[in-house]
Amino acid sequence: MTTTKSKVVYSPVFTDGAEFRIPTFKLLKQDGKLYKSAKAPDLDKDKALRIYRAMVTTRILDERMLAAQRQGRLSFYMQCTGEEAAVIGSAAALDDGDMIMAQYREQGALAYRGFSIDEFMNQLFGNELDYGKGRQMPVHYGSKKLNYMTISSPLATQIPQATGYAYGQKMAGGGHCTITYFGEGAASEGDFHAALNMAAVHRVPVIFLCRNNGYAISTPAAEQFAADGVAPRAYGYKMDVIRVDGNDILAMYQATQEARKLAVEHNRPVLIEAMSYRLAAHSSSDDPSGYRSKDEEAVWREKDPILRMRLWLESKKWWSEDDEKQLQETMRREVLETMKRAQKRPPPALDTLVTDVYDEVPPHLAEQFEKVKAHIRKYPDEYPKSAEHAKGGA
Amino acid sequence: MTKMNMLQAINSALDTAMAENDKVLCFGEDVGVFGGVFRATSNLQQKYGKDRCFNTPLVEQGIVGFANGLAAQGSVPVAEIQFADYIFPAFDQIVNESAKFRYRSGNLFDVGGLTIRAPYGGGIAGGLYHSQSPEAYFAHTPGLKIVVPRNPHQAKGLLLGAIHDPNPTLFFEPKRLYRASVGEVPDEDYRLPLGEAEVIKEGTDITVLGWGAQMEVIDQAVERAEKDGISCEVIDLRTILPWDVETVANSVLKTGRLVVTHEAPLTGGFAGEIAATIQDRCFLYLESPIARVTGIDTPFPLVLEKEHLPNALKVYEAIKSSVEF
Ligand SMILES: Cc1ncc(C[n+]2csc(CCOP(=O)(O)OP(=O)(O)O)c2C)c(N)n1
Numbered sequence: 102m103t104t105t106k107s108k109v110v111y112s113p114v115f116t117d118g119a120e121f122r123i124p125t126f127k128l129l130k131q132d133g134k135l136y137k138s139a140k141a142p143d144l145d146k147d148k149a150l151r152i153y154r155a156m157v158t159t160r161i162l163d164e165r166m167l168a169a170q171r172q173g174r175l176s177f178y179m180q181c182t183g184e185e186a187a188v189i190g191s192a193a194a195l196d197d198g199d200m201i202m203a204q205y206r207e208q209g210a211l212a213y214r215g216f217s218i219d220e221f222m223n224q225l226f227g228n229e230l231d232y233g234k235g236r237q238m239p240v241h242y243g244s245k246k247l248n249y250m251t252i253s254s255p256l257a258t259q260i261p262q263a264t265g266y267a268y269g270q271k272m273a274g275g276g277h278c279t280i281t282y283f284g285e286g287a288a289s290e291g292d293f294h295a296a297l298n299m300a301a302v303h304r305v306p307v308i309f310l311c312r313n314n315g316y317a318i319s320t321p322a323a324e325q326f327a328a329d330g331v332a333p334r335a336y337g338y339k340m341d342v343i344r345v346d347g348n349d350i351l352a353m354y355q356a357t358q359e360a361r362k363l364a365v366e367h368n369r370p371v372l373i374e375a376m377s378y379r380l381a382a383h384s385s386s387d388d389p390s391g392y393r394s395k396d397e398e399a400v401w402r403e404k405d406p407i408l409r410m411r412l413w414l415e416s417k418k419w420w421s422e423d424d425e426k427q428l429q430e431t432m433r434r435e436v437l438e439t440m441k442r443a444q445k446r447p448p449p450a451l452d453t454l455v456t457d458v459y460d461e462v463p464p465h466l467a468e469q470f471e472k473v474k475a476h477i478r479k480y481p482d483e484y485p486k487s488a489e490h491a492k493g494g495a
Numbered sequence: 496m497t498k499m500n501m502l503q504a505i506n507s508a509l510d511t512a513m514a515e516n517d518k519v520l521c522f523g524e525d526v527g528v529f530g531g532v533f534r535a536t537s538n539l540q541q542k543y544g545k546d547r548c549f550n551t552p553l554v555e556q557g558i559v560g561f562a563n564g565l566a567a568q569g570s571v572p573v574a575e576i577q578f579a580d581y582i583f584p585a586f587d588q589i590v591n592e593s594a595k596f597r598y599r600s601g602n603l604f605d606v607g608g609l610t611i612r613a614p615y616g617g618g619i620a621g622g623l624y625h626s627q628s629p630e631a632y633f634a635h636t637p638g639l640k641i642v643v644p645r646n647p648h649q650a651k652g653l654l655l656g657a658i659h660d661p662n663p664t665l666f667f668e669p670k671r672l673y674r675a676s677v678g679e680v681p682d683e684d685y686r687l688p689l690g691e692a693e694v695i696k697e698g699t700d701i702t703v704l705g706w707g708a709q710m711e712v713i714d715q716a717v718e719r720a721e722k723d724g725i726s727c728e729v730i731d732l733r734t735i736l737p738w739d740v741e742t743v744a745n746s747v748l749k750t751g752r753l754v755v756t757h758e759a760p761l762t763g764g765f766a767g768e769i770a771a772t773i774q775d776r777c778f779l780y781l782e783s784p785i786a787r788v789t790g791i792d793t794p795f796p797l798v799l800e801k802e803h804l805p806n807a808l809k810v811y812e813a814i815k816s817s818v819e820f
Binding site: 176177227235236237238241253254255256286287289290291292317318319320324325326386387391392448449451453454455458465466469470473476477479480483484486487 | 556557803809
């Protein structure tokens with residue numbers, strides 16, 4: 102039996118789906134005013150300011166840490182400059198108990214949830230306080246407390262996991278959903294397609310949030326797909342979809358709020374495509390001048406999502422020049438001070454080399470570890486970071 | 496001859512192959528106008544056009560599946576996987592498809608033209624997802640060839656060897672040496688044979704065997720051991736599958752001792768295969784147990800990378816204890 106109920110025609114009719122044009126949802130203009138027929142979502146002053154602070158914090162952290170990378174203090178860094186509204190606007194529309202499964206460029210969601218600057222720094226410097234115990238590259242954050250799944254570098258692997266996690270949430274009695282973030286590049290991976298299909302078939306409360314920022318490293322979106330972005334793929338799976346101006350904090354917030362309702366109250370998975378632009382380089386190892394023009398970047402710099410929100414806040418008299426100055430100053434100071442602290446802290450203990458591979462260290466690994474320690478004891482000067490820790494043992 | 500680093504040598508090999516045969520195509524993530532994230536494919540799109548050197552969408556299973564189809568058609572695809580750590584989404588296409596095309600069709604079809612290049616290995620502060628050495632997973636799969644060069648001269652010669660070999664070949668490039676290793680490389684086409692190890696240095700007391708980036712580590716270890724009066728024979732395996740048992744066994748018959756080193760974890764690592772085969776061939780000649788110096792059985796760490804990696808000191812220690820056994 103087939104589940105397709107289609108109309109019959111008697112001459113061959115091909116279609117490429119071009120008739121489906123997905124509209125873009127926008128509320129806020131760059132000058133901070135609403136579009137004529139637009140109505141702002143229900144967002145009170147406290148929440149609006151929490152969002153704005155997270156955006157500014159993220160921007161300052163990104164600028165400062167890229168500079169730190171350039172100074173050789175940090176091995177690697179990835180910014181989310183230009184995409185703050187897409188990430189923070191969506192994260193703010195969730196319940197703090199909802200799960201976030203991110204790709205890697207979503208530090209804004211963590212900042213919004215309350216990850217402290219100290220916590221960011223400890224991960225970036227891989228010191229003894231890093232929750233990930235210095236095992237992953239900088240920006241691979243995770244927080245159990247804040248329901249933020251630790252980042253994994255292989256792209257798109259989190260997307261079907263989000264479907265599974267959310268199915269578990271539904272089975273556990275509902276009330277919560279999972280949001281998963283990914284780039285338009287990662288949406289090419291097989292995992293993306295598997296995730297959407299399973300979510301639609303099993304009616305899973307999951308929100309798929311594609312940050313379409315125009316580039317996957319050097320590859321422009323036009324070389325990533327022939328279709329009108331990522332959004333139309335939802336049709337193929339019979340899933341609700343919305344395309345949003347990703348630099349518009351109000352639109353991102355409202356769209357995600359409604360998506361969450363569909364997911365949690367009706368078990369309908371939703372795809373959101375946030376249209377934005379990766380203003381920064383892909384990472385500190387990348388140089389975008391090799392593949393795109395300064396003019397192109399300039400056009401998007403004009404659409405800065407943070408400035409857009411600030412102008413809106415000012416129009417509501419919720420924010421002033423002085424507030425801005427004060428926030429900038431305190432954040433900059435905090436970032437610098439915490440960076441110094443984090444950098445001075447010792448690295449994770451030597452036994453983190455073998456812990457967490459399994460629930461307990463199995464005998465073969467314990468034996469290998471004893472050998473490593475004996476070797477370090479013999480050549481302590483060669484292993485200054487761990488010589489002290491190697492002292493104990495057989 | 497031109498002085499080149501390993502990336503330039505790889506680029507020169509691709510350029511040579513593309514100039515000679517317009518069936519040769521290069522593709523992968525960011526491979527086109529940008530020349531790949533490491534720049535191994537620089538200028539090839541400008542030179543040979545977008546039809547022969549191009550960016551693919553970001554999907555490794557697609558890249559290798561597409562390459563399998565192309566190779567079956569008679570083209571000569573050289574697909575790039577951006578990091579060897581990201582070859583696993585393509586695992587099925589490689590181990591079930593590339594490797595078995597010829598066998599399952601009774602040689603009606605094959606993907607012999609296929610070469611897959613991927614940067615592998617640690618020492619670049621990459622943590623657990625930018626440092627893996629996955630050769631052993633593939634070495635368990637009959638039908639593939641696996642090649643690892645150690646310097647620019649080897650990289651060009653072996654890559655051209657792989658491209659012209661009538662079997663699907665994985666070419667793992669030691670990314671730690673991409674810019675660090677520099678040497679004279681012929682400008683013209685030359686091909687080094689697959690399946691042949693190279694005895695780099697002759698010696699009488701012990702055989703020290705490795706591949707790729709470990710060869711540099713071995714050099715340093717051996718230099719130190721020779722100061723202690725130990726004469727080392729050094730072999731670069733170059734091809735992991737099928738590997739050159741003859742050359743290694745002959746060396747061990749002479750020296751009576753063997754140290755094998757690789758970055759991948761110990762358990763199930765390719766050194767285990769070598770140790771088993773060599774003790775089978777050379778049992779009565781061995782004067783000490785075959786030693787393995789490898790990464791430990793954990794994922795690849797970041798901060799404690801040095802403690803994890805098999806370095807020159809660890810290889811030197813293994814040489815010493817073998818000789819003093
Ligand atoms: C499976 C896999 N393949 C390749 C990579 C290397 N890589 C890291 S980021 C990236 C580009 C991702 O682009 P996109 O998903 O659009 O996200 P953006 O960086 O634009 O935020 C690539 C190719 C990877 N991490 N994982």
